[in-house]
Amino acid sequence: MKITPGHAAGTAKISYKVTFPEAQAHYADVEMTVSGLKQADLELKMPVWTPGSYLIREFAKNIESLTATADGKAINALKVSKNTWKINTSGVNTVTVKYKVYAFEVSVRTSFVDVSEGFLSTSGIFLYPKNMLDQPSIINITPYKGWSKVSTSLEKVNGDPFTLQSPNYDILYDSPIEVGNQDVFSFDAAGVKYEVAMCGGGNYDKERLKKDMPKIIEAETAVFGENPNKHYTFIVHNRQRGGGGLEHLSSTVLGASRDAYSSERGYNGFLSLVAHEHFHLWNVKRLRPIVLGPFDYENENYTTDLWIAEGFTAYYQNLILRHAGIATPESYLAAMAGDINTVENQPGAKIQPLAEASFDAWIKSYRPNENSYNTGISYYDKGAVIAMLLDLQIINNTNAKQSLDDVMRYMYNTYYKQKKRGYTDAEFKQAFEKFSGQNLDEFYAKYINGLADIDYDKYLGYAGYKITNAFANVNEPTLGIYTRNGNGDNKLVTTVLRGGAGWIDGINVNDEITAINGAPVSDMNTALNGKKIGDKVTVTVIRDGITMDIPVTLLKNNRVNYKIEEVANPDEKQLTVRKKWLKL
Structure with a gap:
């Protein structure tokens, strides 16, 4: 990892104690101890955002009653910025800081505490000492009365599930913690131990999930050639109406509707979410844009490549279900047609280029207003469409010998494993060109940086398909x-x-x-x-x-309703491309 000033190595020892004396009022109490100090002052900071969710969320707004003591005596902790407290540590070896965190926002990216559970989205819970992001820490958790389990990807200390360790803050902030009485089941897949923590009940079938989730994991591991984890944790929040997910290095948090598992649509929707967030353990958590690591936790981290990091993941979430044998070819094509319709029916697709949508995620994607539909496009939806075009082009140009999988594996091996850094936009473009065997300047000018109409029939035609508009003759x-x-x-x-x-x-x-x-x-x-x-x-x-x-x-009414249909009399090459694409 490249060292930045915020990641400079410190020498202090850091530990935390988390308790829930007022869980009914949605508070987590944190006691932070920093020892081995050899400096005149100590600045403690709270991140303003959480990686994977590109919005400044100002987590410090939830902190209250912060106090500091040294040698049993109170010392001044002066707040010097929106997320920074400064403590005079001249002549002081050890400082203990106590504060309360209000946690009552239900989402996969924010902490939530009540008498039934304590979900700690760690970037909004734990302060860090300035210039000590590379420092390890110990976290001790005292559960609320009646709680008996902890689910997290953090390592246990001496096998104690309530005492955890993190080698640095990038790992700590990438490892959410669930405390409560969640229903936990496990399975092995791709040589990795998987744990699923189901929170909030639901009509899920554990035995069915234990068969289908490994299929997804094995299919995704095949894309990259290895599964880099020793163990992985799914934290699933089942609520009356739930959705969304947030990826982490060795875990993910999913939102689901607790009674939706019994319908095929609801069940497959959940598996699609599993496939999306789990695919991120490679794409964005390890293979990632160069600006996304080491993280700057106090400012926006801009990239024009979220259409790859998120859009390609959105593409694979459906393709993997097909390759794993869970989705039929027909249901997969219907899902891709849905992405196309989303893009083509949104007026903002003619206003905002895809690369700009990525860059402006910080001010637009997570802050939609009544006019967003007219001014922007989702890098998820259009990114998934672009991934489909590139996948089909590579398969066609290589006579079905290679696909987008090969690009992803090459980029993972080259930049994450060998160069040990993120990629630039130009480097990913070069990889697309390497595997497609053609210059993509025009493609980028039209579809990534421009607003040209997408020639769907050209790319779908490689696999013997075309799009037809069911609303073509509607004149309403x-x-x-x-x-x-x-x-x-x-x-x-x-x-x-x-x-x-x-x-x-x-x-x-x-x-x-x-x-x-x-x-x-x-x-x-x-x-x-x-x-x-x-x-x-x-x-x-x-x-x-x-x-x-x-x-x-x-x-x-100019709305379209595209369907992907077979062309008349597809030739042998088209059928070969189709077989490779859909794994027939």
């Missing part, structure tokens, strides 16, 4: 808005589509539609029955408590 009018139920039968406008009728004629987000041409609106799907493109309607809305009539000229 639309207001160009999305709504949800408002007060009574009223409809609340949530999105106004760029260039649509509502956009042009002045319907606003948060307008509450009460009538169209004087008739109450009970169903937006039937509100325009009998109307034609070019017709003028009067939309009655309540805006900020004032009723107004807005004349609107209806425009054509």
